[in-house]
Amino acid sequence: MATDEDVKKPFPQRMQDSMSQMGDQIQGSQAWNSIFRPGSIFRKGYTDSPRNRSYVIMNSVLYHLHPVKVKRHAVKVSYTLCLGGLSFLLFIHLTVTGIFLMFFYRPTAAAAWDDIYTLQNTVTFGLLVRNMHRWAAHLMVLSVFLHMARVFYHGAYKPPREFNWVIGVMLLQFTLLLSFTGYLLPWDQLALWAVTVGTNMMGYTPVFGDQVRFVLLGGVEIGTDTLLRWYVLHVLLLPFVVVIFMAIHFWRVRKDGGISGPL
């Protein structure tokens, strides 16, 4: 490839040339173009044009979440404080860290506490990931709650968004339940007695009190059955339900005309 002219060039120049040539080859390859769809900022010759700005969204998976254009006031941080989006982000954080924790945890009364203890003391990053899971969970309860307050104060639950508010309140309850079911899993004194207090309260449900308590505990007393039950609720059932509700929630945001207008 190198001609006499190329050889005469100083080395850094030649280096730069071959690098840019290689970059062009990679960006022009079929593999590259099959991964990055037209309009992607990683494509060869991306220019900042209105057409490409539209394509960035339209030709990516983000199109499921965001429209190509949003109202100008909607991008102001002072309007939403990013609370809804951050709740979603925290949910993703919790899923990722939670899956990590699942590798080291057995939901039985005999093993649970020891597993957490081993996780913290011998597993690489075990303590850090458990901390992140815990603090993200508390933060998510807080951010979902604040998101609800924000939506109320902006009157964003008014028509046509009434039903999305209902879904939102359901999501708040699921968030609380997710946090509460996770509370028992370390099987330490804090977990046991916090859950005892909580489930005793639910036992006072009129008429069906004892039955509600029995279903929740998987028996008459908190024990290893309760642990298994809450573990399945925490890692499978509730996240599954929450994901479905979130999908409807996000879809309705767009169907109802994007986030609510300026006040």
Added chain:
Amino acid sequence: MTEVPEHLRKRAEEARAKAAAEKAEAAAPVASGGGGDDAAEQQEAESKIPAHLLERSKAAKAKSGGAEAGAVATAPTAAAPATAAGGPVLTGPGGNTQRLLTVVKSGSIQDTKSAPQDKVHTWPHLLVVEFAAALFITAFILIFSIFVNAPLLELANFNQTPNPSKAPWYFLGLQELLTMFHPMVAGVTIPGIGLFVLILAPYIDRNPSSKPEDRKFAISLMTMHLMFWAVLVMIGSFFRGPGFNFVFPWEAGLFFEL
């Protein structure tokens, strides 16, 4: 009929004048009978219409004969003065074959309901903000988790009830209510009604305005509701000591685990 917009009318007029001038030039060398066909041919050579289409139209012209000439003359094209001398020319100004029939203003037959909105592209305006927020919160959790450990007390023991026993912080408002009401009222009735009213809020609040000054009642009611729970949670978290008795945290210390 609606008016033709001023700029369109001007443009059509200019084009018409230009075409008329060209036509006059083209027609000049052809003096008498049958010259119309020559002029048409010359026109065809200049235009960009494909050859097979021209052949077809010529054949059609020949078939319909002179009868068409009258019809074309009435058409409001610029070719009118030129065709008076020669045969029919079916082209308008600039060699175009289409004519402007009428301009329908939007609004006369369309009902435009939504006014245009001030919008920006999601990329980069929204995505950059979201990305920054995501980075910030991720960094916050990571750094906080490096320095503050999640609690892990000793193994669960049924025979040793800690004093005080507290629910998770978001349920401490309910636990606080337990000190004042019968458990069924505190644990089920009050939170149940609270949630029910919260869910029904959009159906109860019929005020269409979302301006804060128009909804003082709704805002004050919600603020009281949120404050009610916030204060109860605070008291339950920080001001309840052994036996769930009221204490001041700066005197008795904190009885609170996250």
